[in-house]
Amino acid sequence: xxxxxxxxxxxxxxxxxxAWGQPVAQLRALYAGYPAPPGAIAxxxxxxxxxxxxxxxxxxxxxxxxxxxxxxxxxxALHHGLLAAEMGMNLQMALGWRRHxxxxxxxxxKDGRALVMTGESGSGKSTLAAMxxxxxxxxxxxxxxxxxxxxGAIFPFPxxxxxxxxxxxxxxxxxGHAARFGPLMQATPKGDIxxxxxxxxxxxxxxxxxxxxxxxxxxxxxxxxxRPVGQGEAFMRLTQASxxxxxxxxxxxxxxHRFVSNVPGIALDFESGAQAIDMIDDLWADLP
Amino acid sequence: MLLRxxxxxxxxxxxxxxxxxxxxxxxxxxxxELGDKAxxxxxxxxxxxQNYDLGEPEAARAELSQHLGDLCALGxxxxx
Numbered sequence: 076x077x078x079x080x081x082x083x084x085x086x087x088x089x090x091x092x093x094a095w096g097q098p099v100a101q102l103r104a105l106y107a108g109y110p111a112p113p114g115a116i117a118x119x120x121x122x123x124x125x126x127x128x129x130x131x132x133x134x135x136x137x138x139x140x141x142x143x144x145x146x147x148x149x150x151x152a153l154h155h156g157l158l159a160a161e162m163g164m165n166l167q168m169a170l171g172w173r174r175h176x177x178x179x180x181x182x183x184x185k186d187g188r189a190l191v192m193t194g195e196s197g198s199g200k201s202t203l204a205a206m207x208x209x210x211x212x213x214x215x216x217x218x219x220x221x222x223x224x225x226x227g228a229i230f231p232f233p234x235x236x237x238x239x240x241x242x243x244x245x246x247x248x249x250x251g252h253a254a255r256f257g258p259l260m261q262a263t264p265k266g267d268i269x270x271x272x273x274x275x276x277x278x279x280x281x282x283x284x285x286x287x288x289x290x291x292x293x294x295x296x297x298x299x300x301x302r303p304v305g306q307g308e309a310f311m312r313l314t315q316a317s318x319x320x321x322x323x324x325x326x327x328x329x330x331x332h333r334f335v336s337n338v339p340g341i342a343l344d345f346e347s348g349a350q351a352i353d354m355i356d357d358l359w360a361d362l363p
Numbered sequence: 364m365l366l367r368x369x370x371x372x373x374x375x376x377x378x379x380x381x382x383x384x385x386x387x388x389x390x391x392x393x394x395x396e397l398g399d400k401a402x403x404x405x406x407x408x409x410x411x412x413q414n415y416d417l418g419e420p421e422a423a424r425a426e427l428s429q430h431l432g433d434l435c436a437l438g439x440x441x442x443x
Contacts, residue, residue, distance in 0.1 A: 305370050306369040306372070307369050307370055310369060310374065311385065314383065321381065324381055325376055325378060328367075328374070328383055329367075329376075332367045332369070332374055336369065
């Protein structure tokens with residue numbers, strides 16, 4: 076490909092190629108603080124190809140391609156190319172990663188132990204992880220928590236935080252440093268998107284795992300409430316939230332069973348980020 | 364087959380199919396009793412009766428038969 080960049084995020088290395096310079100330049104700028112291991116061999120390749128013979132120049136739009144592809148994925152406008160690259164990287168992880176059980180969850184760490192938050196899009200898990208990452212916790216990831224089948228630890232995948240819609244304004248107020256934000260991409264297939272560079276300690280410690288201590292199922296937009304989640308429900312919801320549980324076979328089964336047997340599960344309804352942070356601090360303080 | 368307890372449920376990983384099942388009593392007890400053995404319905408009932416109160420034999424056989432039918436449909440038990 077004409078333009079390319081190699082990025083290492085947590086345990087995974089990606090080579091992203093593009094027919095256009097702009098998405099690669101944006102990735103280079105936003106991932107500039109990530110360590111680049113010399114001679115790293117890419118686990119996955121992502122390509123942004125023109126969607127048709129003329130689409131490199133005329134109404135330029137990119138098709139996400141790579142080692143793993145969704146054949147019927149709609150092309151995206153070039154000015155959303157950064158989002159397309161991020162989506163391509165997520166797709167490779169979701170469909171191709173086998174070294175860990177991949178849980179669609181955000182995670183943060185404090186006192187050497189990890190808090191894992193899983194839920195559907197809009198549940199607030201990404202924003203909460205990003206907020207906690209600015210409030211004394213180590214941000215580990217907003218999209219995938221990597222569960223190590225051998226040790227039972229959660230490993231980080233601290234890619235750029237993908238802020239959507241109202242979360243953009245919330246985090247701009249919360250973080251303050253404009254230099255940590257990527258370009259605002261309006262009216263993408265996922266709504267308005269703006270990326271946030273994780274805190275420096277999240278990037279510096281991106282190879283460092285932590286045993287899970289608490290599993291939360293956050294739900295934004297509901298009156299404050301806390302409910303224990305039984306092990307059976309937690310197991311079922313985690314298998315639904317995992318993109319590679321079936322592919323991991325018996326290792327995945329044993330790892331998730333150990334996870335839900337050892338880690339309390341709590342459903343947490345909240346109306347604002349500040350309220351959720353208070354609730355999480357209380358729950359964390361009460362852990363044995 | 365792997366059986367692992369969770370709260371009041373039992374998780375079951377079926378190695379042959381790679382499928383995970385969530386089951387409740389008396390299914391884990393039935394599977395544990397069967398193990399790799401082939402048992403007639405009455406043999407299974409009497410073996411379970413050693414450890415559990417199954418009630419009237421006829422009703423217990425009917426219930427066991429229903430469970431075995433469900434387990435056959437899931438591919439966890441085979442009739443020979």
